[in-house]
Amino acid sequence: xxxxxxxxxxxxxxxxxxxxxxxxxxxxxxxxxxxxxxxxxxxxxxxxxxxxxxxxxxxxxxxxxxxxxxxxxxxxxxxxxxxxxxxxxxxxxxxxxxxxxxxxxxxxxxxxxxxxxxxxxxxxxxxxxxxxxxxxxxxxxxxxxxxxxxxx
Numbered sequence: 001x002x003x004x005x006x007x008x009x010x011x012x013x014x015x016x017x018x019x020x021x022x023x024x025x026x027x028x029x030x031x032x033x034x035x036x037x038x039x040x041x042x043x044x045x046x047x048x049x050x051x052x053x054x055x056x057x058x059x060x061x062x063x064x065x066x067x068x069x070x071x072x073x074x075x076x077x078x079x080x081x082x083x084x085x086x087x088x089x090x091x092x093x094x095x096x097x098x099x100x101x102x103x104x105x106x107x108x109x110x111x112x113x114x115x116x117x118x119x120x121x122x123x124x125x126x127x128x129x130x131x132x133x134x135x136x137x138x139x140x141x142x143x144x145x146x147x148x149x150x151x152x
Contacts, residue, residue, distance in 0.1 A: 001056055003150045006142050009053055014135045016046045021128045024080070027087045028121050036088045041077040060149060061138055068134045076127045083120040086113050 020037045027033050041047045050057070050073065058065045086109055109117070 001151055003142060003145070003147070006056070006060060006150070007139060009049065009057070010135055010139050010142065013046060013049060014132060016044075016049065017128055017131050017135070020044065020046065020076075020080075021124065024083060024121055024124050027083075028118065033088070036084060037080060039077060039081045039084050041074050044077070046073060047077075057138075060142060060145065064134075065138075069131070069138070072127055072131050072134065076124060076131065079120050079123045079127065083117055083124065086117045086120070 023033050023037055025031075027036075038044045042051060050069070057069075061069075
């Protein structure tokens with residue numbers, strides 16, 4: 001694979017992660033989310049793309065690929081699963097609860113659940129920052145690699 005294609009993959013991963021985090025932001029700010037991110041790390045767009053090119057990325061980025069990118073992606077989904085359970089799979093919402101409040105009405109959650117969701121949001125934002133930092137570092141690394149590392 002050529003350098004340009006690898007860089008496109010890394011840029012696409014960045015774009016996907018930003019989009020995933022924007023869905024979390026939208027939920028927290030009661031903007032509504034029509035299609036939440038899958039909770040399984042292998043089913044989300046980021047996971048599908050990274051696993052499709054896992055061997056190549058591992059060859060080019062080394063062990064840090066597994067220790068950083070894959071580990072942080074798995075951690076993001078572990079935290080997201082908790083967030084998802086509150087916002088998108090809350091079965092407790094009754095008619096009266098749905099009528100009360102901006103967040104409580106839209107998602108059928110109580111104040112305590114919303115506070116927990118905000119905590120998960122903060123952790124997801126932190127992990128996203130780390131993922132984006134690593135993806136930027138990976139882009140710089142790919143740009144610096146000698147041309148023979150890439151196949152035509």
